[in-house]
Amino acid sequence: MKAGQRIADVLRQGQVGAMVDLRGWVRSKREGKTHAFLDLNDGSGLAGIQVVLTRPDFDGQLLALTVGTAVAIAGELVASQGKEQTVEVQAQAVTVIGPADAETYPLQKKRHSFEFLRTIAHLRARTNTFGAVLRVRNACAQAIHQFFQERGFLWVHTPIISTSDCEGAGEMFAVTTLDPRKAAAPASQPDFFGKPAFLTVSGQLEAEALALALSNVYTFGPTFRAENSNTARHLAEFWMVEPEMAFCDLQGDADLAEAFLKYVFTQVLHRCAEDMAFFQSRIDPNVLANAEKIIHESFARIAYTEAIELLHRSGRSFQYPVEWGLDLQSEHERFLAEEHFGKPVIVMDYPAQIKAFYMRLNDDCPPERQTVRAMDVLAPGIGEIIGGSQREERLDVLTSRMQACGLDPEVYWWYLDLRRFGSVPHAGFGLGFDRLVQFITGMGNIRDVIPFPRTPLNAEF
Numbered sequence: 001m002k003a004g005q006r007i008a009d010v011l012r013q014g015q016v017g018a019m020v021d022l023r024g025w026v027r028s029k030r031e032g033k034t035h036a037f038l039d040l041n042d043g044s045g046l047a048g049i050q051v052v053l054t055r056p057d058f059d060g061q062l063l064a065l066t067v068g069t070a071v072a073i074a075g076e077l078v079a080s081q082g083k084e085q086t087v088e089v090q091a092q093a094v095t096v097i098g099p100a101d102a103e104t105y106p107l108q109k110k111r112h113s114f115e116f117l118r119t120i121a122h123l124r125a126r127t128n129t130f131g132a133v134l135r136v137r138n139a140c141a142q143a144i145h146q147f148f149q150e151r152g153f154l155w156v157h158t159p160i161i162s163t164s165d166c167e168g169a170g171e172m173f174a175v176t177t178l179d180p181r182k183a184a185a186p187a188s189q190p191d192f193f194g195k196p197a198f199l200t201v202s203g204q205l206e207a208e209a210l211a212l213a214l215s216n217v218y219t220f221g222p223t224f225r226a227e228n229s230n231t232a233r234h235l236a237e238f239w240m241v242e243p244e245m246a247f248c249d250l251q252g253d254a255d256l257a258e259a260f261l262k263y264v265f266t267q268v269l270h271r272c273a274e275d276m277a278f279f280q281s282r283i284d285p286n287v288l289a290n291a292e293k294i295i296h297e298s299f300a301r302i303a304y305t306e307a308i309e310l311l312h313r314s315g316r317s318f319q320y321p322v323e324w325g326l327d328l329q330s331e332h333e334r335f336l337a338e339e340h341f342g343k344p345v346i347v348m349d350y351p352a353q354i355k356a357f358y359m360r361l362n363d364d365c366p367p368e369r370q371t372v373r374a375m376d377v378l379a380p381g382i383g384e385i386i387g388g389s390q391r392e393e394r395l396d397v398l399t400s401r402m403q404a405c406g407l408d409p410e411v412y413w414w415y416l417d418l419r420r421f422g423s424v425p426h427a428g429f430g431l432g433f434d435r436l437v438q439f440i441t442g443m444g445n446i447r448d449v450i451p452f453p454r455t456p457l458n459a460e461f
Contacts, residue, residue, distance in 0.1 A: 003023065004020075004021045004022045004023035004024075004042075004072065004073075005020055005021055005022055006042065006044040007022060007024060007040065007041065007042045007044050007045065007047075007048060007049050008044035008045030008047075009044070010022070010049060010077070010087070011045065011047060011049060011085055011086075011087065014077045014087050015077065016077055016078060016079050016087060017076065017077065017078075018076070018077045019074070019075070019076055019077075020073075020074070020075060020076070020077055020089060021072070021073075021074050022040060022042070022049070022051075022072070022073045022074075022089065023042060023070070023071070023072050023073075023097070024040040024041050024042035024043075024048070024070070024071065024073075025040070025041060025042070025068060025069065025070050025071075025126060026038050026039070026040060026065055026066065026067055026068065026069045026071060026100075027039040027040070027041050027048050027067065027109065028067060028109045029062075029065055029066070029067065031055075031062065032055075033055070034054070034055055035052055035053060035054060035055055036052075036053040036055060036058065036062055036065075037050055037051065037052060037053070038050070038051040038053065038065060038071075038073075039051075040071070040073060040089075041126075041131075043125070043126075043131055045135075045274060046128060046131065046132055046135075046274045046275055046278055047084070047085065047274070049085065049087075049088060049089060050080065050082065050084075050085065050088040050089070051073050051075070051088070051089045051091050051094075052078075052088055052089065052090050052091060053091050053094065054090075054091075058091065058094060061094055061096070064096050064099060065094070065096070066099070066100055066101070066102035066105070067100065067102065067105060067107070067108060067109060068100030068102075068105040068107060068126075069096060069098065069099055069100045070096075070097040070098035070100075071094060071095060071096055071097060072093075072094070072095040072097055073089060073091055073093070073094055074091070074092050074093040074094075075089040075090050075091040075092045075093070076089070076090045076092065077089060077090075078090045106120050106123060107120075107123055107124075107126055107127065112127070114129075114444075114445065114448050117130070117448075118447060118448070118453070119460075121451065121452050121453070121460070121461050122461055125451065128278065128282075129278075129282070129283070129448075130448070132272075132275035132278050132279065132441070133437070133441055133443065133448065133449050134451065135272055135275050136268055136272050136275055136276070136279075136437060136440060136441055137437045137449065137450075139267060139268045139271045139272050140264055140268060140433070140436060140437055140440065141220070141433070142267070142271075143263060143264045143267035143268065143271075144220060144241055144260075144264060144433075145220070146263075146267070147259075147260055147263045147264065148216075148218045148243065151216070152216060153216045153217060153218045153243060154210075154214050154216070154217045154218075155217075155218060155219075155220065156207060156210050156214075156217045156218070156219055157219070157221065158200070158203030158206040158207055158210075158219050158221070159200060159203070159206060160199060160200050160221070160222065161175050161193075161197050161198070161199065161200070162197070162198055162199070162200040162201075163193070163195055163196065163197050163198070163411075164205065164411060164412060164415075165198070165201065171201070171225050171226045171227045172198035172199065172201055172224070172225075172226055173198060173199040173224050173226045173236075174196065174197070174198055175192075175193075175197040175198055175199060176191050176192070176197070177191060177192040178191055199223075199224035200223055200224065201223055201224060201225055202223055202240065202242065202430060203219040203221065203223070203240070203242055204219075204242050204244070204358075204428065204430065205358070205412075205415055207219050207242055207243075207244040207428065208244050208391060208415070208418060208426065208428070209414070209415075209418055210244070211244035211245060211246045211426055211428070212246055212418050212422065212423075212424065212426065214246075215245070215246045215247070216243070216244075216245050216246070217243070217244050218241065218242060218243040218244070219240070219241070219242045219243075220239070220240070220241050220242075220433070221239065221240065222237060222238070222239055222240075223237075223238060223239070223240045224236060224237050224238075225238075228456050229456070230455065230456055232444060232445040232446060232447075233330075233435065233438075233446055234446065234455070235434060235446055235447070235450065235453055235454060235455060236454040236455055236456065237453075237454035238432055238433070238434045238435075238446075238450070239432075239433035239434060239450075240430055240431065240432060240433060241430070241431045241433055241436075242428060242429070242430045242431075243256065243260075243428050243429065244426065244427075244428035245426060245427055245428060246424050246426045247424055247425060247426065248390075248425065248426055248427040248428075249373070249390050249425055249427060250348060250360075250373040250374075250375060250389065250390040250427060252427060253375065253388050253389070253390060253427035253428065253429055254299075254301065254346050254348070254375050254377075254388075256429075257346070257375070257377050257386050257388060257429050258298075258299045258344075258346070258377070260386075260431075261294050261344070261377070261379075261385070261386070262294060262295050264436070264440075265291045265294045265295050265440065266295050268291075268440055269288075269291055269295075276288065276291070276440075279441045279442050279443075280442075283441065283442045283443060283444075284381075284441075284442025284443075284444075286380075286381060286442065287440070287441065287442040290379070290380050290381045290439070290442075291440065293342075293343045293344065293380060294344060294379065297343035297344065298343075299343065299344040299345060299346050299377070300341045300343060300344070300345040300346070301345070301346045301348065302345060302346075302347055302348070303347070303348055303349045304328075304347055304348065304349050304350045304351065304371065305324065305349070305369075305371075307328065307332075307336060307347050308322060308323070308324050310336065310340055311332055311335065311336070314335065314339075314340070316335060318331055318332060318335075319331060320332070324351070324369075325351050325353060325354070326354070327350075327354045328347070328376070328384075330383045330384075333376070333378040333383035333384055334378075334380070334381075334382075334383050336378055337378040337379055337380045337381075337383065338380045338381070342380070343380065344377060344378065344379045344380070345377075345378045346375050346376070346377050346378070347375065347376050347378060348373070348374065348375045349362060349371045349372070349373065349374065350371060350372060350374040350376075351369075351370070351371055351372075352370040352371060352372045352401075353370075355372050355374050355389070356389075356405075357392075357398070357401045357402050357404075357405045357407060358389070358391050358392055358398070358401075359372035359373060359374045359389040359390070359391065359392060360372060360373045360389065360390045360391060360392040360393065360394075360397075360425075361373075361392065361397055361401070372389065373389055373390035373427075374387075374388070374389040375387070375388050375389065375429070376388075377429075379439060381439060381442070382435065382438065382439040385431065385432075385435060385436060385439060386429050386430070386431045387429060387430055388427065388428055388429025388430065389427065389428075389429075390425065390426070390427040391426050391427060391428070393419060393423045393424060393425050393426065394419065394423075395416060395419035395420060395423070398416065398419055399416065434446050434449050434450050437449040437450075
């Protein structure tokens with residue numbers, strides 16, 4: 001069977017009188033005395049196309065044309081009598097490709113809660129909301145690659161299996177070939193890699209090695225956190241975008257992050273205008289305004305110390321304490337981005353004690369106020385969306401930082417080698433891709449912007 005035409009193309013470019021050959025799934029069926037009407041959708045766009053079936057010519061097939069049925073439609077484009085679209089299909093032939101039992105098909109033409117749809121994640125992409133989410137997700141991914149490729153970055157593939165913890169948090173999934181149902185293996189039977197191995201929490205360390213040979217690189221792939229967080233912002237398996245730039249400092253890192261977000265949002269608004277209008281009307285009335293702020297506003301830039309002072313002076317009562325040396329919480333980040341500045345803000349120079357070992361120590365800081373060249377990009381509506389830093393390029397300082405964080409430098413021997421042989425200032429950042437899609441679409445729960453979410457006690461599909 002050959003592929004049919006895309007419904008989105010037919011609606012956009014089809015001419016009255018043209019013959020069309022379509023494939024898709026029945027979203028709804030309405031029967032009148034002289035005609036029956038199908039809403040046919042193939043996922044190529046938010047809108048389906050109306051198919052008109054003349055009665056009694058197609059009466060013998062109407063019973064089989066239930067919601068969810070996959071069909072092939074051959075017919076002629078005619079001027080639509082309705083207001084929703086300019087053309088519709090006058091069917092000449094209808095073929096049922098895959099039937100759907102009307103009694104058991106779980107997606108009927110009504111509103112379903114997102115909680116319910118998570119229980120049928122294998123079917124939820126057929127709904128308007130999740131079709132739109134996945135089209136926006138695709139546009140985001142395409143824009144990310146275009147942004148970096150246009151700037152001469154190389155897309156590199158870092159390991160999914162790792163023996164080091166980039167973040168130092170210890171929340172990692174173990175990788176083993178040993179059967180946990182059996183007694184502990186004898187010492188003579190080592191595990192597959194001969195040492196503890198884990199699913200990666202970040203490709204950053206390996207990306208640094210490649211940047212110190214290729215100058216500008218980026219990763220875009222799955223990462224994993226064994227963090228027992230049942231929140232609307234956390235996943236156990238998610239996708240990360242991580243550029244690394246040699247001969248770059250924190251200011252250059254921040255400049256790239258700002259340009260990156262502006263580019264992605266611009267491309268999504270251009271490519272997915274219909275879907276974004278849907279999110280604006282059905283999900284979050286601030287979606288387009290937030291996007292416009294990202295695109296058109298220059299991001300504010302402040303030091304962490306200034307952020308703490310602004311929070312103190314706000315007169316607001318926050319749930320979490322505001323104190324120098326403590327990390328900013330989501331409520332603090334959103335106050336800064338949404339209320340104080342009213343636009344995205346980049347917070348820089350965080351206390352060393354709350355940041356990872358690889359971040360470069362700022363010079364001339366008193367010990368009790370030691371900071372690192374780190375940054376977080378905070379956006380209205382979601383808070384932190386990007387985290388990055390200038391990396392520590394000095395061997396002695398990096399070694400001391402590892403030891404202070406309780407890490408064994410011997411485990412990171414190859415990472416330290418990068419500081420022994422041709423070390424240069426370099427910087428990078430990480431962006432949670434799923435959180436970006438959540439922000440762009442206004443979806444309230446991150447589990448609803450990835451096709452098959454992995455969360456504590458949930459790996460059903």
